[in-house]
Amino acid sequence: MVAVWAAIDKAFTPRRSISPALGLCTSTAVAAVIISGWCIATYGGLVDTLFFPPPHRVVLAFWKVLLNGSLARNAWASLVVINLGFLLSSVIAIPLGIMMGSFRIVSAALEPVVNFTRYLPVTSMIPLLILWIGIGLNEKIAVIFIGTFFQQLVMFSDVSARVPNELFNAAYTLGANRRQVVMRVLLPATLPGVIDTLRVTMGWAWTYLVVAELVASSSGLGYMSMQAMRGLHADLIFVAILVIGFLGLVMDQIFKWIKIVALPWSRQR
Amino acid sequence: MGTVTVDSLDLRFASRHAPDVIALNNLSLEIPDKQFAVIVGPSGCGKSSLLDIIAGLREPSGGVCKLDEQPVNGPGKERGMVFQNYSLFPWLSVLKNVEFGLSLQGRSARETTERARYYVNAVGLSSFENAYPNQLSGGMKQRVAIARSLANDPEVMLMDEPFGALDSQTRTVMQQLLLGIWEKEQKTVLFVTHDIDEALYLGEKVYVMSARPGRIIDTVSVDFAHPRSYELSTSPQFIELKRRIQHSLHAEVHKALAVAAA
Numbered sequence: 009m010v011a012v013w014a015a016i017d018k019a020f021t022p023r024r025s026i027s028p029a030l031g032l033c034t035s036t037a038v039a040a041v042i043i044s045g046w047c048i049a050t051y052g053g054l055v056d057t058l059f060f061p062p063p064h065r066v067v068l069a070f071w072k073v074l075l076n077g078s079l080a081r082n083a084w085a086s087l088v089v090i091n092l093g094f095l096l097s098s099v100i101a102i103p104l105g106i107m108m109g110s111f112r113i114v115s116a117a118l119e120p121v122v123n124f125t126r127y128l129p130v131t132s133m134i135p136l137l138i139l140w141i142g143i144g145l146n147e148k149i150a151v152i153f154i155g156t157f158f159q160q161l162v163m164f165s166d167v168s169a170r171v172p173n174e175l176f177n178a179a180y181t182l183g184a185n186r187r188q189v190v191m192r193v194l195l196p197a198t199l200p201g202v203i204d205t206l207r208v209t210m211g212w213a214w215t216y217l218v219v220a221e222l223v224a225s226s227s228g229l230g231y232m233s234m235q236a237m238r239g240l241h242a243d244l245i246f247v248a249i250l251v252i253g254f255l256g257l258v259m260d261q262i263f264k265w266i267k268i269v270a271l272p273w274s275r276q277r
Numbered sequence: 278m279g280t281v282t283v284d285s286l287d288l289r290f291a292s293r294h295a296p297d298v299i300a301l302n303n304l305s306l307e308i309p310d311k312q313f314a315v316i317v318g319p320s321g322c323g324k325s326s327l328l329d330i331i332a333g334l335r336e337p338s339g340g341v342c343k344l345d346e347q348p349v350n351g352p353g354k355e356r357g358m359v360f361q362n363y364s365l366f367p368w369l370s371v372l373k374n375v376e377f378g379l380s381l382q383g384r385s386a387r388e389t390t391e392r393a394r395y396y397v398n399a400v401g402l403s404s405f406e407n408a409y410p411n412q413l414s415g416g417m418k419q420r421v422a423i424a425r426s427l428a429n430d431p432e433v434m435l436m437d438e439p440f441g442a443l444d445s446q447t448r449t450v451m452q453q454l455l456l457g458i459w460e461k462e463q464k465t466v467l468f469v470t471h472d473i474d475e476a477l478y479l480g481e482k483v484y485v486m487s488a489r490p491g492r493i494i495d496t497v498s499v500d501f502a503h504p505r506s507y508e509l510s511t512s513p514q515f516i517e518l519k520r521r522i523q524h525s526l527h528a529e530v531h532k533a534l535a536v537a538a539a
Contacts, residue, residue: 183354
């Protein structure tokens with residue numbers, strides 16, 4: 009008993025590491041509390057199961073859409089849209105942002121426009137985008153692009169601006185010219201920050217994707233949710249939310265993994 | 278050759294809300310080829326700025342710097358620099374860091390690697406040539422920085438408090454290593470520090486710099502024979518020279534504090 013209290017006492021010391029076993033127990037316990045809360049609320053009749061389905065109904069709904077192929081179809085549609093929008097945005101934002109952070113002239117040209125646009129909610133532009141491009145693939149890509157691009161630009165610019173001056177100066181005093189400093193110092197120095205930024209903005213891109221699919225779409229996980237709502241299938245909405253969460257987690261882990269494997273030198277020790 | 282001439286250098290920083298800061302005022306000095314020169318001065322006296330100007334990384338407000346009668350106009354590989362910290366390329370291994378300058382010149386890969394290996398070995402890091410900077414201690418990082426600068430074969434090595442962030446034991450080891458290399462390579466070195474012991478142990482000539490505005494207030498010839506041993510620092514001549522520099526600096530430090538307080 010005393011040992012348990014000592015362990016708990018230690019665990020609440022800031023920054024102090026805890027044993028892996030205690031960590032695992034704590035994580036499992038919290039997950040168990042959430043799931044049992046869900047069970048008690050639904051099976052115990054505390055909520056209307058029409059709007060708040062019990063776990064087994066969600067599992068069954070998942071099984072159903074998995075078997076009839078609609079889950080795969082909609083998940084694929086969402087993945088295509090998010091990756092196209094995100095790729096398009098990143099391909100332009102990475103070089104432009106890096107230049108913005110390290111070339112005063114580029115920053116003078118872009119910063120006012122970017123800072124204004126950045127605070128316009130993308131959602132407010134959706135009606136306009138629908139008028140201009142309709143409700144197909146392009147409109148959804150446009151929503152993701154606008155939502156991600158301006159944020160990315162500012163973040164990449166920040167990454168670039170934070171490259172220590174000493175690195176540039178070291179390269180110059182070793183005989184590097186301007187082009188060599190950009191290609192062999194600025195670009196590699198920004199890599200870890202670029203990957204971190206991609207990881208964070210990918211999370212935001214998921215939000216814009218779902219918004220675009222909820223508003224106007226004929227496929228995708230957001231669309232699946234919307235259809236389920238019309239038929240009062242709350243269990244299917246749960247499935248869509250969980251799948252979106254899962255896919256987001258997978259993407260996040262992929263970026264994390266890329267950084268560990270491709271940039272072993274960037275780890276903090 | 279590597280003769281550095283600094284002629285009536287001025288450095289002023291304009292400020293909108295306060296009077297202009299005069300960092301360097303009419304500073305002149307001449308460092309002959311192959312000399313190990315040390316500039317010692319209180320922090321904020323502009324000694325790092327002086328080094329930046331000679332390196333071509335900063336433009337003076339007035340005056341000129343020359344290397345072998347050639348006016349300095351921007352940075353160049355004939356003036357190598359070792360910074361206090363954060364200057365290794367973290368994405369390159371030790372060997373690749375040392376190869377960096379050579380690889381810019383389009384030399385053959387074999388020659389580049391051979392030369393880099395020689396200097397990695399000279400600073401005692403052969404078994405770490407494939408390590409990344411984040412795996413090295415502070416002292417090891419500075420060894421790499423020194424090797425990187427030497428491999429490029431500069432006419433003059435500018436060293437900006439390179440051991441300032443190290444603990445005193447490591448610093449002693451690094452000073453001995455640097456002296457050993459200098460005795461072999463015979464290069465002009467301009468070394469900046471605020472540590473009088475370091476200045477006297479390393480330098481053939483010690484320039485004492487005043488508080489802002491920075492100028493040279495004393496020039497001390499240090500005639501100890503090479504190779505130098507660290508026991509030197511307890512010899513009467515060493516202590517006498519130290520007292521002399523301390524005396525000039527003491528007044529300067531108080532002046533600096535008074536300026537800061539005003």
